[in-house]
Amino acid sequence: MSAQSDLSGPRLLTVLYADVHGYTGLVERDEAGTVARLARSLRLIRRLTGDYGGSVVNTAGDGLVAVFESVHQALHFALEMQQELSQDAAWTGGAEPIAYRIGISIGEVFAGDDGVYGHSVNLAARIQSFAAPGGVCITEAVYRLVRGHPDLILRSLGRKRLRNMTAPVEIYAVGLASAAAGPRAIPAAPPPAAGTLALPDASLAVLPLENLSGDPNDLHLCRGLAADLITSLSRFRHLMVIARHSAFLAAAEVASLREIGRRLGVRYLLAGSFRRVDSRIRITADLIEAETENTLWSERYDGAMAGILDIQDDIAATTAARVALRIEAAERRRLAEQTHPALYAYGLVLRGLELDFRFRPEANLHARRLFEQAQELDPLYGRSYAAMSRTFNVEWRYNWSSDPQAALDRALDLAKRAVECDGFDARGFSEMGLAHLYKKQHAEATSAYEHALALNPNDADLLAYTGDCLAYVRQGERAVRLIRRAMRLNPYHPDAYLWFLGDAYFHMGEYAEAIEALSRMRDGSEAHRLLAASHALLGQMDEARHHAREVMRVHPNFTIAHWRKVPPLQHPEDLELYVDALRMAGLR
Structure with a gap:
């Protein structure tokens, strides 16, 4: 031939x-x-x-x-x-x-x-x-x-x-054209009006580090280091730390430190800079009283990239102490016992987390590849397993998987591995809770979320997702409290928080409050199901039918037979009430 x-x-x-x-x-x-x-x-x-x-x-x-x-x-x-x-x-x-x-x-x-x-x-x-x-x-x-x-x-x-x-x-x-702009941001909520928020004594926002390296490829490091500081500081039970998304957006929109503090409703700001020359780094950290713009503490750290995680720990501990915070025994033990991952594995995880904010299937897979490499380099690095678990939960949530059940199973296995490797990291327990919830294993889900909250009581996303879980097991009042606290910690919160809040009110039977919360979503395309059901149960049939038509416009393949399998409600009668309301609105 x-x-x-x-x-x-x-x-x-x-x-x-x-x-x-x-x-x-x-x-x-x-x-x-x-x-x-x-x-x-x-x-x-x-x-x-x-x-x-x-x-x-x-x-x-x-x-x-x-x-x-x-x-x-x-x-x-x-x-x-x-x-x-x-x-x-x-x-x-x-x-x-x-x-x-x-x-x-x-x-x-x-x-x-x-x-x-x-x-x-x-x-x-x-x-x-x-x-x-x-x-x-x-x-x-x-x-x-x-x-x-x-x-x-x-x-x-x-x-x-x-x-x-x-x-x-x-x-x-x-x-x-947007090479230096970083990941696409989640649409932001309107900022709170200046002066409308009380300022707790121990309240703080961490701003992204200024990149002084002259290399736009170090931007992921500046954002990643700041995000990790937020996670470390939010573990302190008595410290209110604004979520990454809101802190970064406020810093991008407003030049004045005083105005950033007012918009976010915090007393203190942690700002700083990052400079890298080959493998040598210099990080500065400044703790600032927002209203006066006075610097209360300033430190410069010079060292090698290999020492970057020790520098993070020192900044977090010193900041907590300077804000006159009582560090509890459990947190002191966690700080003493934690081990740091291989440096290159840490870098892979930071780069993968940057991709999380794009919410696109190829970016989700790209992040997963980076987390896989991190695990190959450091098989005991718990955070890499928690981050990879999230990619499977996201794949399931956005219906990107050809085998949704397998995606949830994989998410759960990885979350369990994360917890085995690092029992002090709330992220593994959080992903475990989400996978258990959508497998409709309610006791396991609530237990995992409660454990995560005990480890990190001020993580805004964790509070919101825990509230979402509690709404499905008839703990609506606590769900609302947690979601509203998440909104306080993340003033520029994503639409998901409002959806969780509307869902919680709906399952409490407070349909007018559900409608009010859902109507504040910037992108209401996913709110129409709950809005149709809420209006139907209030007897407002014109509005109910309008939202039913919108459901079919956004999701032409929608059927009640399929949808009834999705909400992870613990009690069958709650699901039947929801389904009957959708039928009343005209959906089939």
């Missing part, structure tokens, strides 16, 4: 060619370290390619070829891959980072046992050499297909002559 007959095709595909910049020099200077970093990056890229809709068809030495059905998926993957690898540089302990150059073309290709062939493959391989290290170049054909995308910056590099090709080819460099 001839070689030609072994080929299939041609097929119109997008071809991505990636090659490591300066690989020979890297190997010459550090052969063992470079090969290890290359293998790690290739392993991650192979896993991610499928998550973004492509497949790796060939790897040779320091390069790889992947194909995609969609040019948009290929470019999306390329940009995410480059951002991922550029963030990796902060965690390599001073070693030279691996930087790929990527070329993307589109055209007909032939497939064989050992790869793909054709002019488009050669074109992608040639144009990648014009990309900057960590950059992406595309052909004119790709440019025509993506040029209208608002998030892309496309810059012509001119017409270039390529080796063994007769005609010059125009090449474009691609960048993201």
